[in-house]
Amino acid sequence: MKLYDCQMAPNPRRARIFIAEKGLDVPRQEVNIMEGENLGEDYLRVNRWGMLPSLELDDGTVIAEAPCIFGYIEALHPVPNLLGNDPKESAMIQAWERFAEMSGMQSIGEFFRNQTPALKDRAVPGYKGVPLIPELVERAKKRAAYFYDQIEKRLGESEYLGSGRFTAADITALCAIDFGNAVGLGIPEGNENTRRWYKAVSERPSAAA
């Protein structure tokens, strides 16, 4: 196996942390998103969508997208369990993992991309020709505020986001929030449940991945 990675990007980090939690050692190849290497011919032959991360298997099959990589690795390496021990728990973890992505990661990405001159023709990940829309920066702030409000409530009810224990939902939320920290959309003041959780998940060795 080989992981196509980008050290500074939040979505490849989801795969890196997942792999670290499983205790696996997967070789990595760096692809520079900011320089557009992901949209070059070589990488588009690996992943037609130009997205990271991708996991290349030994038979040449490429698995695109962090949640799909999660599912594949969990099936092959079920311990420790990160995606649920039964259908109901799996559905809850998947729903919160998805929420962390669609509401957290996507809004923070929108906030970042639509005000970043280096991405001026690349407002949508994966291809060129999409101009920035500065008004989206404000919308993204509202969406991120909603994300933070929702996880604050949830983490007042549950020690971790998707279940009572650390799972893939926590991985994606951590990656979204650290991305937020990097671009100026971190955990709001007073969100103490989220801060308690953030400290716990950040102290896990996998968070360094």
Next chain:
Amino acid sequence: MKLYDCQMAPNPRRARIFIAEKGLDVPRQEVNIMEGENLGEDYLRVNRWGMLPSLELDDGTVIAEAPCIFGYIEALHPVPNLLGNDPKESAMIQAWERFAEMSGMQSIGEFFRNQTPALKDRAVPGYKGVPLIPELVERAKKRAAYFYDQIEKRLGESEYLGSGRFTAADITALCAIDFGNAVGLGIPEGNENTRRWYKAVSERPSAAA
């Protein structure tokens, strides 16, 4: 089980088709999105994100989000298989199902919402207070064009979208495209692979769901 549904909305239809393909009969409760019933107190007690569909289990647990409902139902009713027979096939189906949602359903939804006066304070699904951004209508057209281009290529290589047979990826793509048909972003002229596939999936009895 009970499905919280909205007959005219594309995401609940994903769940309805999945349930029909499994040969199950699940009672439904209609929630009117256009009138904002999904953002009312009663429904927010069912699904905190105000999103549809939701699947309520007999013990009161609520499973939110179409892909999570897919996973739950597949675990309980594995035949016919719609999410993959092995980890590799599952990952490919999940990646294309996800692409149909993130690139197809999301862009068509963005196109529709940002020019629909009835949704003027609800440009993002699930909550109020987010104004429309008319510039997003143009961006959404580009994103939808990319979606159609990618599935056209894929359907030139593979009879169905996620695998060589009908799966959940086809369900989400069909729902996205029929949503596109309804709002003026249908299959582009000349996309013959997509038209061949669209005819086959639309003729399945489940498409009436």
